[in-house]
Structures are given as structure tokens and as C-alpha cells.
Amino acid sequence: MPPVGEKINRRSLLDVLLAIGVVGWLASVLFPVLRYLKPLGVQTQNGPIKLKGEELSKLEKDHSVIVRAGAARIVVFEDSTQQLRALSAKCTHEGCTVQYVPGESVIWCACHNGRFDLDGRVLAGPPPRTLEKYSCTRESDGSVVVQLGRGPEAA
Amino acid sequence: MSAPTGGTHPEAKGLYPWLDRRYGITPLIEFLKHKEVPIGSHSMIWYYLGGITLFFFTIQLVSGVLLLAYYQAGESTSYESIRFITTKVPFGWLVRSMHCWSAHLMILSLVTHMLSTMVLKAYRPPRELTWITGFLLFAFALGFGFSGYLLPWNELAFFATAVGTDSMKAVPGIGEWLLQVMRGGTDVSINTLYRFFALHVVVLPLLTVGIVAFHLIFIQRQGMAAPMAHDKPGRGMKFFPDFALRDLLLWLVCLIALASLAVFLPYGPGIPGMEWELGKKANPLAPAYPGIKPEWYFLWVYQLLKEFPAHLFGMEGSQAAIALVSVLFAVWALVPWLDRDARSNRASPAFTDLAMAALVFLAYLTLKAWDIGGGEGPLPDVRAVARACAYWGLVVAAATVVFRFAMGSARFFDFTAAAALQIVLHGFLGVSYLAAGAIAVLLLAVSLGVRMLRSRNAARATVGGAPR
Amino acid sequence: MIALCAVLLLAAPADESKYPAPLKEFLAAKNKDGSPVLGDADRKALAALPDHTRDLLGAAAESVILGSAAHLKILLSLDLPPAALELVAQDNCILCHSDPGNQKGKTLFATDPPARKSNPLLNLKEFVSDVHFRRGLSCSGCHGGKPSDEMMTKDVYARWPKEDVRHSDRSWIPGFCANCHADSNFMRGFNPTLPTDQLAKYQTSQHGILLLQEKDSRAAQCVSCHGVHGIRNSRSRLSSVHVQRIPDTCGACHSDAKRMEGFRLADGTPLPTNQVAQYKESVHGKALLVKGDLGAPTCTGCHRSHAAMPPDCHSQYAKDNQQCAATAVSFRNALDTLVAGRAEITAPLERLAERGLDVEPLSRTASDLDEALVQTRSKVHTFDLSSFQAAAQPGNDAIAKGRELIAEERREARFRTRGLLAAIGFMxxxxxxxxxxxxxxxxxxIT
Structure with a gap:
């Protein structure tokens, strides 16, 4: 009969082997599963985007419109001085979509009553950061173009 | 109302005592500690098949849920999303090929499990309901296969589903209604896919999980079927850890096999009815092409439908075929009640023979459906196929006989003989499949009748004469 | 109805008693072994003729120019339509020169000249299928004289140079043929679509320059290619200038090293004689002669026919043959590279697909390559290296991309195998x- 110590050693060696096996096996299962579940990278859009016809007419009618830029949303609006502005439409608080309130000249998030000024700075409510600002221009042919990436005045 | 209490002291601290006080776990642990698996004179492997089937079913649940992360049912998305999964999503190819392989392996282990139950007579009282729930699970598995086949919305699946659902109209009375309900219209369309999708991912999984629970509870309450009394009851094996660890070991072997198959043959072994290459997108306006076959476990029905003439005994051929299939299924489901010998714990080689005969019968039809020996042309030579398959059918019959000798259950061969006779008559002598079957069944009936008379006379003689 | 009448007419026994007397004699003529000279087939053919044709034959026999039953048998064996047979029956030239009892081998038109060891140019069967004869132009049309003359007259050969000259100096032939063929008004009466500029073109051709200016009678002229008795429309497969027979027709001279002796290319090297052999091995030759694609280029496609000259690429794109050859070789190599690249890219496609890898980008690359290959091939005949290379570039890019994709797929396959092995190891x-x-x-x- 082998000494007790040796027997324990053999058992613990077996346990270590089993543990290595289980951990390695779990990794070999989890790695593919996690890779599989991780969404494929959404293409981030960087170039300028041009507003489509119906977006333009909505801008005309409501003084503001929310447009898609890749995965992001951008609110384009016309302030009381007829100047075009563009801000990220994703509230920095919980990510709701904000809206432009022409009467009060504020950007308002209805979820938790967050208020931003027309440059995206927080005026009131829980939002922790300013909204990202983009430069927005009206071309000579009447079309509206939003420059993605950080606008110069937001820097 | 008394809360369950375990065996632990009311003041003991720790998670286990806490749980035990509330849910009474100790009796369960005690149960598991003492649970034993009977050891018979036969090979133990038959006891693991249920567990293996359960393992593959679990793989199906996990991989199925993963597929749902990307699959989108729809006219313009079903095919595209499967294509996206297999080509673009990292490891998507692996998830799909595991799902497909595991499906086929599950059916395979399920069928083997069922045959072994049949041969070992594990269905005898008090386990009739275990057999019935098992039979239901078999039916659900077929339903899973049939409904899942359409989901990629590719050409092959489209036509196979069109043919498969079409046989539903043979159901007397409600056939046309059933067909329309199944298809969600008069023809197979994307509406059919929606229905099949719901069936495949909600209805069948719920039903299966429920019935599996009953199946397992029955087994836990009654224990695994001990070998028949005449089969020398042996010692028991501890369920935990001895049997459970062995279960685990086999599952690992199965997983290794499954993963290897999925990696090296991601589109299946390439046997008709066992391949899942995506191919072309389904187009209802494209003409059908040769080689459209259902999955391998449906091939025998497919072949049977081909063997029936257009009209038989005033019924449509397909109606007659479906009627025959229904009768066979009903007999199979009612075996625990039909097998009187096993009910009274006597050896019942007749039902072992019936199971083997069923195997030979199914094997011959399946081989014929594969057009083995039919040459390379698009239209195989039917006579040559019947002949070539007859050789292999007889090989299967011979294998079952050898198997039964090895099992020590070689006393009754009437059913297998009838199945082999049909093969010989049809394959070698050119008698039509149905006529050969009729002759075989007639001879079988005569031989069974003679046996019955003889045993009745013997019984009378025993009753009349002095008991020995 | 018409068919029925025809059957009745044919079936009606010909009333041989109404035949002209000489014909009746011919019918009675016997061979030495006693069998009739005119067999059943001949009798039937004779019976099928209109009375008028038979009368003309009878008249010819009367004047003894149709000399014997055997002679009549030869004429009947030509299986001519009645109108052509009437022409023959009234043309003393043909009658006399086709009578084996009257002419020696050198001047006898035979149905099978080799068998009779006579002049191979005098093939009676060829002659009666000649495009000229079929339009009514018979012997006298070229040779002179009149068909009704019972003997050769001075008029025969009067239009041609004297016998001692006309065989050694062939420069008279083009002009002679052009008497009719350059006369558009005249030709329009026979074939309005036939060009009449052959002589003008010929004069500019290498052949024409050699023959007409340098009086070198080895140079090809009309009959060298078209033949003499038995000229056919070039659409006929039997014509020596049918597109598929042109290589051999040209080769008759150009593959004959002895005949080409002394001729040199512009750069002074001897004129090669292996062109036809090379052509037959080329993609063009295979297309024309093996695949039967009548649109495939033959000799005249590049060298032209009546205005035959070395092809244009020499004069337009290359200073000399070497440059031309170098360009051709670079074309060939570029195409071979593309074809080899295609094979390289498509070979592993199936195996990769079986392994479940995404081969769609690869097969898309392969079809890009196919497209480039088509474009490149079409640029071969521009003989322009730069536009050729521009067309080949996408193909080369596709090959590079395909190689990259294959390497990537192989990496992926290796990754899968290794991942599996690792998982199996842990399990x-x-x-x-x-x-x-x-x-x-x-x-x-146990313990």
C-alpha cells in the first residue's frame, strides 16, 4: 500500500489535471460563443452627409429633423435667426433621442427632462455632458450638408 | 402547511443548511446516494443511450438559441441570414454545422435507444408511460427535423417540404384542411416558413422539454428497468458517482466526435438526406429537379409512397401508404400492451424479432430511396436498384440474426423471415413490392396462427395433464 | 398531286420505240460478253428525259459526234439536269472531247482521269459542275471557237498568247479572266453581288507585283487558287477557296520549300514554309479546321486574298518582324499567365467550399479574372501593347487578390483545425x- 502522502499527491495531481481540462474546455467553448455573439463592427460614417428630400421638407416644416449617420442620430434644426445647427441627438444621460423646442430655443430630452442650449451645453436636468456639435451648412443649391467628425467650433 | 425540512439542525449556519431548511434537499441527496442502476448480463451501453440523446438535445437547445441571435425569418431574410451566419459571423459556420450534425446524431441515438428498449423489453409494466412519452419524444424529434429543414429557405428544403406536406392531404376527411393549415395557404410559401419557425423554436421545444421532464421523472420514480427475471439480475451500480461519471465520459466522447464532424464536414457527410449545404435560394417558380429527397429518417416513408400504385383498394395510393404508416406507428406505440409475454415477465423473443424485422424493413426502403446500384444516370434502373438493395437488405437481416445470437435471444424469427422474404421476392424475383409484402404478411399470418394453435394445445395439455 | 403524277410518269414504261433511231441502236448495243452496254439504270435515266432532250442526243448521235453507246453511257452517268444535258448535246467541243473512242488521254475529258491515266485537269465531272458551265459558259467561252464547229478551227486559242509563250509566261491570265470579271455590267447579269475589283486588287498584291511587274511566273495568279475546269463558288465546301480549304490551297505553294526557294522577306531572311503547319496548330487553325468555326480567321483573314500582302501589323506597328514577334510573344505570355492564374485560383475552390469556408469572394475574383481574360483576348488584334496591357492589368490584380484570399482561407482552415485540436485536447x-x-x-x- 502506498504511503498516504503519495496517494494524496496523486489525487491532487489528478484534480489539477481535471481543473486544467475543465478550464481549457470552458475557454474553448466560451471563446467561439462570445465571438459569435459579439456584433460585427458597424461601419462608422465619417464623410459629410447630405439631407434627403423628405428630411429637408421636414426641416422646413418643423424647423428640425433627426437624421441617421451610420449608427448615430443627429438632430438638425434651424434656430430663431434662421441659422442651421446640428447636434448629436443622443442624450448624454440615458441615450434617449432629444428634440428641438423652437418656442423656447432649447434642446429637450423628454425621458428625464434634460435641457441643453443650442450649442449642446447642459442647462438643466441630469445629463452629465454636453451634446456633440457638428457643423451644418446650406449649400448654394439649397441642400443641407452635415459634416461628421468634430466640428471646428465645438473644439 | 408545513414547510419542507431537511435533516440539518435548525441552527446550523451556511448556504446548504439555509437551503435545506427551506427546500428539504437532504432527502434528495439521500435518494441520489442510494440510487442504483441495475447491471444485467447484457452490455451496459444500452443504458447510456437516453443520456446521449438528452446530451444532443441540450446541444440543440444551446446552438438553436445561438442561431436565433442572427436568424431572421422572412422572404428576403431567411436565406440571407443563414448565409450571413455561415460566411460572415465568426464561428457562425460552427454553430450551424453543430446544430445540423447534432440533430442527425440525436435522431440516430434516439432510434437506437428506442430499439434497445424494445429488445430489452424495458417497456413492460410498470413502465408503459415511459415508453409512450419516449414515443412522443420520437414524434417530436421527427417534427423538429421536418420543420427545421425549411428554415434556411433554400431550394432543396422548399421542394422537400412541398412534397412532404403534400402527403398530408391523404389523411381521410380533414386532409385538405390539414394541408392548408400546415402550409398557411394552398402552396408552400413564406407563410409556411413562419408556421414552421414557430413550431420549431417555440412549440416543439416547450412540448419536448415538458415531455422529457415526465420521461425523466418516471425513470427516477421507477428506477431504470431491471433486466428480465430470466436474465439473471445482477448487482446494482451506484448512480452517483459511478454511473454519472460514465455518462459524463460518454458525453465528452460524443462532443469530441460532434466537434470533429462539424469542423471537418461542416455540410454533412454528403449522403442524400444528410447534407445541409445552403445551395440556391428557394424560388417557387423554379422547376423541380431530380434528387430532391427528405432527410434520411423520412426516406422510408418517401420510398413507401413511391412503391404504392396510384390506386389501391379504392383508395388513393398515397392514402393507402399513409394508412399503412399510421398502422405501423400505432402498433409501435402500443407495444407495451401488445407484448403479453413481457407483461407477465416472460421472455418474449417475438417482439425482439418484430423490432429487428422493423429494422430490416426500414433499411431496405431507405437503401432503395438512395437508388443504390442504380447507375449514374438521372433515371436509375428500378430493377437494378431493387436487386442491389436486396443484397444489402439481406446483409442487414443477417446482421440482426448474428446480433440476436450474440444477445442470446435467438428463438423467434418469423417477422425477420417475413421481411427477408419480401426482399427476396421483390429484389431477386421481380415481384412488385406490395405483392411481395402481401405474400410475406400472408405467410407470416399462417405461421403465427400455427404457433398460436400449438401453444393453446400445449396449454390445454398442461392444464389437462399432470403438472410437472 | 404533283408527287403522284411524278410517280405515274416514272412508273409508266418508256416507249423506247418512239426514241430517235440512233438511240435505239445504242440501246441494242452489246458488250463483248453479250450484256447490253446501257444497263437498266441508264435506260431509266434516258427514259426520264424529256423528248426534246432525247431528240437533241439523237441528233448528236446522227452526226456521229456522240459516237457510241459507251459514250452515251458516260454522259448519262454525269446525272445532269435536262437543260445541262441539252447544252452538252449541242456542244461539239464537249461531245468530241468526252468520247473515249475519239480522243487520247492527253485531250480526253474523263469522268475519272486518274483511272484512265489522262490529264487530271480534264475532269468531266468537275467541268460540268463548274460555276461557269452551270451558267452557260462552256469551252468556247475561254478557248475560243464555236460549239457548233465540227472540227477545231483557227479560232481556238486565237485569244491566248502563242503556245510556246503562254505556258512559260503566265502574266496574261489575270487580264484574260478580267475581260469578264472586271466588267461590272457584264458580271451583273450573272451575279450582281460579285465584286469586279479582283484584278485591281491583284495588281497591288505581292503575287501581282511579282507576276505582272517582275514577270515572275512562279507567282500565283487566278487559276493557281481557283483551278481551271471545275471552278466553284467559294461557299461550296468543294471549292479550293472555301474558307476551310484555303490553308491547304495557299500551302500548295507556300509549304513547298523548293517552290519558295529564292523568295525572301523584307528583312532579307528566306521566306519560311512552315506557316500552314503552324497555322494548323494555332488557336485559329484549331477553331476553323477542328471545331468547324467558319468565322475563324484563315490565311486570307490577315493576308487578304486578291490583294495578298504581309499583314498590316508589320507596316503599321512594327518596324520589322522581330518587333512583331516580340509583341506577339509578350501577348502570348501575358495570356498564358492569366490562364495559369485562373487555374491556380479555381483549383482549391471546391476543397475550400467543402471545408465550409466562404469562397464567394474567391469565386467573384475568379469571374473578375474571366472578364479580364475576355477583354485581354479581344485586345490581341489591336496589336497595341499598351491597350493590351491595360486590359490585362485587372486580370493580374485579380490573380494577386485570389492568391491573397486563398492564403487567407487556408489560414482560416488551419485556425479551425488547431482550435478543434486544442478543444479535443482539453476534453x-x-x-x-x-x-x-x-x-x-x-x-x-473492492478494498
Whole structure:
């Protein structure tokens, strides 16, 4: 009969082997599963985007419109001085979509009553950061173009 | 109302005592500690098949849920999303090929499990309901296969589903209604896919999980079927850890096999009815092409439908075929009640023979459906196929006989003989499949009748004469 | 109805008693062994003729120019339509020169000249299928004289140079043929679509320059290619200038090293004689002669026919043959590279697909390559290296991309195999651990 110590050693060696096996096996299962579940990278859009016809007419009618830029949303609006502005439409608080309130000249998030000024700075409510600002221009042919990436005045 | 209490002291601290006080776990642990698996004179492997089937079913649940992360049912998305999964999503190819392989392996282990139950007579009282729930699970598995086949919305699946659902109209009375309900219209369309999708991912999984629970509870309450009394009851094996660890070991072997198959043959072994290459997108306006076959476990029905003439005994051929299939299924489901010998714990080689005969019968039809020996042309030579398959059918019959000798259950061969006779008559002598079957069944009936008379006379003689 | 009448007419026994008397004599003529000279087939053919044709034959026989039953048998064997047979029956030239009892081998038109060891140019069968004869132009049309003359007159050969000259100096032939063929008004009466500029073109051709200016009678002229008696429309497969027969027709001279002796290319090297052999091995030759694609280029496609000259690429794109050859070789190599690249890219496609890898980008690259190959091939005949290379560039890019994709797919396949092996390794480790545990438990139970 082998000494007790040796027997324990053999058992613990077996346990270590089993543990290595289980951990390695779990990794070999989890790695593919996690890779599989991780969404494929959404293409981030960087170039300028041009507003489509119906977006333009909505801008005309409501003084503001929310447009898609890749995965992001951008609110384009016309302030009381007829100047075009563009801000990220994703509230920095919980990510709701904000809206432009022409009467009060504020950007308002209805979820938790967050208020931003027309440059995206927080005026009131829980939002922790300013909204990202983009430069927005009206071309000579009447079309509206939003420059993605950080606008110069937001820097 | 008394809360369950375990065996632990009311003041003991720790998670286990806490749980035990509330849910009474100790009796369960005690149960598991003492649970034993009977050891018979036969090979133990038959006891693991249920567990293996359960393992593959679990793989199906996990991989199925993963597929749902990307699959989108729809006219313009079903095919595209499967294509996206297999080509673009990292490891998507692996998830799909595991799902497909595991499906086929599950059916395979399920069928083997069922045959072994049949041969070992594990269905005898008090386990009739275990057999019935098992039979239901078999039916659900077929339903899973049939409904899942359409989901990629590719050409092959489209036509196979069109043919498969079409046989539903043979159901007397409600056939046309059933067909329309199944298809969600008069023809197979994307509406059919929606229905099949719901069936495949909600209805069948719920039903299966429920019935599996009953199946397992029955087994836990009654224990695994001990070998028949005449089969020398042996010692028991501890369920935990001895049997459970062995279960685990086999599952690992199965997983290794499954993963290897999925990696090296991601589109299946390439046997008709066992391949899942995506191919072309389904187009209802494209003409059908040769080689459209259902999955391998449906091939025998497919072949049977081909063997029936257009009209038989005033019924449509397909109606007659479906009627025959229904009768066979009903007999199979009612075996625990039909097998009187096993009910009274006597050896019942007749039902072992019936199971083997069923195997030979199914094997011959399946081989014929594969057009083995039919040459390379698009239209195989039917006579040559019947002949070539007859050789292999007889090989299967011979294998079952050898198997039964090895099992020590070689006393009754009437059913297998009838199945082999049909093969010989049809394959070698050119008698039509149905006529050969009729002759075989007639001879079988005569031989069974003679046996019955003889045993009745013997019984009378025993009753009349002095008991020995 | 018409068919029925025809059957009745044919079936009606010909009333041989109404035949002209000489014909009746011919019918009675017997061979030495006693069998009739005119067999059943001949009788039938004779019976099928209109009375008028038979009368003309009878008249010819009367004047003894149709000399014997055997002679009549020869004429009937030509299986001519009645109108052509009437022409023959009234043309003393043909009648006399086709009578084996009247002419020697050198001047006899035979149905099978080799068998009779006579002049191969005098093939009666060829002659009666000649495009000229079929339009009514018979012997006298070229040779002179009149068909009704019973003997050769001075007029025969009067239009041609004297016999001692006309065989050694062939420069008179083009002009002679052009008497009719350059006369558009005249030709329009026979074939309005036939060009009449052959002589003008010929004069600019290498052949024409050699023959007409340098009086070198080795140079090809009309009959060298078109033949003499038995000229056919070039659409006929039997014509020596049918597109598929042109290589051999040209080769008759150009593959004959002895005949080409002394001729040199512009750069002074001897004129090669292996063009036809090379052509037959070329993609063009294979297309024309093996695949039967009548649109495939033959000799005249590049060298032209009546205005035959070395092809344009020499004069337009290359200073000399070497440059031309170098360009051709670079074309060939570029195409071979593309074809080899295609094979390289498509070869592993099936195996990769079987492994479940995404081969769609690869097969798309392969079809890009196919497209480039088509474009490149079409640029060969521009003989312009730069536009050719521009067309080949996408193909080369596709090959590079295909190689990259294949390498990527192979990496992916290796990754899959390795990942599987790693997973199997860990699982085996667990399995071995469980097996050892089970053994331990078993041992413990026993002890």
C-alpha cells in the first residue's frame, strides 16, 4: 500500500489535471460563443452627409429633423435667426433621442427632462455632458450638408 | 402547511443548511446516494443511450438559441441570414454545422435507444408511460427535423417540404384542411416558413422539454428497468458517482466526435438526406429537379409512397401508404400492451424479432430511396436498384440474426423471415413490392396462427395433464 | 398531286420505240460478253428525259459526234439536269472531247482521269459542275471557237498568247479572266453581288507585283487558287477557296520549300514554309479546321486574298518582324499567365467550399479574372501593347487578390483545425481524469 502522502499527491495531481481540462474546455467553448455573439463592427460614417428630400421638407416644416449617420442620430434644426445647427441627438444621460423646442430655443430630452442650449451645453436636468456639435451648412443649391467628425467650433 | 425540512439542525449556519431548511434537499441527496442502476448480463451501453440523446438535445437547445441571435425569418431574410451566419459571423459556420450534425446524431441515438428498449423489453409494466412519452419524444424529434429543414429557405428544403406536406392531404376527411393549415395557404410559401419557425423554436421545444421532464421523472420514480427475471439480475451500480461519471465520459466522447464532424464536414457527410449545404435560394417558380429527397429518417416513408400504385383498394395510393404508416406507428406505440409475454415477465423473443424485422424493413426502403446500384444516370434502373438493395437488405437481416445470437435471444424469427422474404421476392424475383409484402404478411399470418394453435394445445395439455 | 403524277410518269414504261433511231441502236448495243452496254439504270435515266432532250442526243448521235453507246453511257452517268444535258448535246467541243473512242488521254475529258491515266485537269465531272458551265459558259467561252464547229478551227486559242509563250509566261491570265470579271455590267447579269475589283486588287498584291511587274511566273495568279475546269463558288465546301480549304490551297505553294526557294522577306531572311503547319496548330487553325468555326480567321483573314500582302501589323506597328514577334510573344505570355492564374485560383475552390469556408469572394475574383481574360483576348488584334496591357492589368490584380484570399482561407482552415485540436485536447484531459477517477472508485469499492 502506498504511503498516504503519495496517494494524496496523486489525487491532487489528478484534480489539477481535471481543473486544467475543465478550464481549457470552458475557454474553448466560451471563446467561439462570445465571438459569435459579439456584433460585427458597424461601419462608422465619417464623410459629410447630405439631407434627403423628405428630411429637408421636414426641416422646413418643423424647423428640425433627426437624421441617421451610420449608427448615430443627429438632430438638425434651424434656430430663431434662421441659422442651421446640428447636434448629436443622443442624450448624454440615458441615450434617449432629444428634440428641438423652437418656442423656447432649447434642446429637450423628454425621458428625464434634460435641457441643453443650442450649442449642446447642459442647462438643466441630469445629463452629465454636453451634446456633440457638428457643423451644418446650406449649400448654394439649397441642400443641407452635415459634416461628421468634430466640428471646428465645438473644439 | 408545513414547510419542507431537511435533516440539518435548525441552527446550523451556511448556504446548504439555509437551503435545506427551506427546500428539504437532504432527502434528495439521500435518494441520489442510494440510487442504483441495475447491471444485467447484457452490455451496459444500452443504458447510456437516453443520456446521449438528452446530451444532443441540450446541444440543440444551446446552438438553436445561438442561431436565433442572427436568424431572421422572412422572404428576403431567411436565406440571407443563414448565409450571413455561415460566411460572415465568426464561428457562425460552427454553430450551424453543430446544430445540423447534432440533430442527425440525436435522431440516430434516439432510434437506437428506442430499439434497445424494445429488445430489452424495458417497456413492460410498470413502465408503459415511459415508453409512450419516449414515443412522443420520437414524434417530436421527427417534427423538429421536418420543420427545421425549411428554415434556411433554400431550394432543396422548399421542394422537400412541398412534397412532404403534400402527403398530408391523404389523411381521410380533414386532409385538405390539414394541408392548408400546415402550409398557411394552398402552396408552400413564406407563410409556411413562419408556421414552421414557430413550431420549431417555440412549440416543439416547450412540448419536448415538458415531455422529457415526465420521461425523466418516471425513470427516477421507477428506477431504470431491471433486466428480465430470466436474465439473471445482477448487482446494482451506484448512480452517483459511478454511473454519472460514465455518462459524463460518454458525453465528452460524443462532443469530441460532434466537434470533429462539424469542423471537418461542416455540410454533412454528403449522403442524400444528410447534407445541409445552403445551395440556391428557394424560388417557387423554379422547376423541380431530380434528387430532391427528405432527410434520411423520412426516406422510408418517401420510398413507401413511391412503391404504392396510384390506386389501391379504392383508395388513393398515397392514402393507402399513409394508412399503412399510421398502422405501423400505432402498433409501435402500443407495444407495451401488445407484448403479453413481457407483461407477465416472460421472455418474449417475438417482439425482439418484430423490432429487428422493423429494422430490416426500414433499411431496405431507405437503401432503395438512395437508388443504390442504380447507375449514374438521372433515371436509375428500378430493377437494378431493387436487386442491389436486396443484397444489402439481406446483409442487414443477417446482421440482426448474428446480433440476436450474440444477445442470446435467438428463438423467434418469423417477422425477420417475413421481411427477408419480401426482399427476396421483390429484389431477386421481380415481384412488385406490395405483392411481395402481401405474400410475406400472408405467410407470416399462417405461421403465427400455427404457433398460436400449438401453444393453446400445449396449454390445454398442461392444464389437462399432470403438472410437472 | 404533283408527287403522284411524278410517280405515274416514272412508273409508266418508256416507249423506247418512239426514241430517235440512233438511240435505239445504242440501246441494242452489246458488250463483248453479250450484256447490253446501257444497263437498266441508264435506260431509266434516258427514259426520264424529256423528248426534246432525247431528240437533241439523237441528233448528236446522227452526226456521229456522240459516237457510241459507251459514250452515251458516260454522259448519262454525269446525272445532269435536262437543260445541262441539252447544252452538252449541242456542244461539239464537249461531245468530241468526252468520247473515249475519239480522243487520247492527253485531250480526253474523263469522268475519272486518274483511272484512265489522262490529264487530271480534264475532269468531266468537275467541268460540268463548274460555276461557269452551270451558267452557260462552256469551252468556247475561254478557248475560243464555236460549239457548233465540227472540227477545231483557227479560232481556238486565237485569244491566248502563242503556245510556246503562254505556258512559260503566265502574266496574261489575270487580264484574260478580267475581260469578264472586271466588267461590272457584264458580271451583273450573272451575279450582281460579285465584286469586279479582283484584278485591281491583284495588281497591288505581292503575287501581282511579282507576276505582272517582275514577270515572275512562279507567282500565283487566278487559276493557281481557283483551278481551271471545275471552278466553284467559294461557299461550296468543294471549292479550293472555301474558307476551310484555303490553308491547304495557299500551302500548295507556300509549304513547298523548293517552290519558295529564292523568295525572301523584307528583312532579307528566306521566306519560311512552315506557316500552314503552324497555322494548323494555332488557336485559329484549331477553331476553323477542328471545331468547324467558319468565322475563324484563315490565311486570307490577315493576308487578304486578291490583294495578298504581309499583314498590316508589320507596316503599321512594327518596324520589322522581330518587333512583331516580340509583341506577339509578350501577348502570348501575358495570356498564358492569366490562364495559369485562373487555374491556380479555381483549383482549391471546391476543397475550400467543402471545408465550409466562404469562397464567394474567391469565386467573384475568379469571374473578375474571366472578364479580364475576355477583354485581354479581344485586345490581341489591336496589336497595341499598351491597350493590351491595360486590359490585362485587372486580370493580374485579380490573380494577386485570389492568391491573397486563398492564403487567407487556408489560414482560416488551419485556425479551425488547431482550435478543434486544442478543444479535443482539453476534453481528452477531462475524459482521462474521469476515467482515472472511475478506476480509483472501483479500487476503493473492492478494498
Amino acid at each position: 481528452s484531459l477531462i475524459a482521462a481524469g474521469i476515467a482515472l477517477k472511475l478506476r480509483e472508485i472501483g479500487k476503493r469499492r
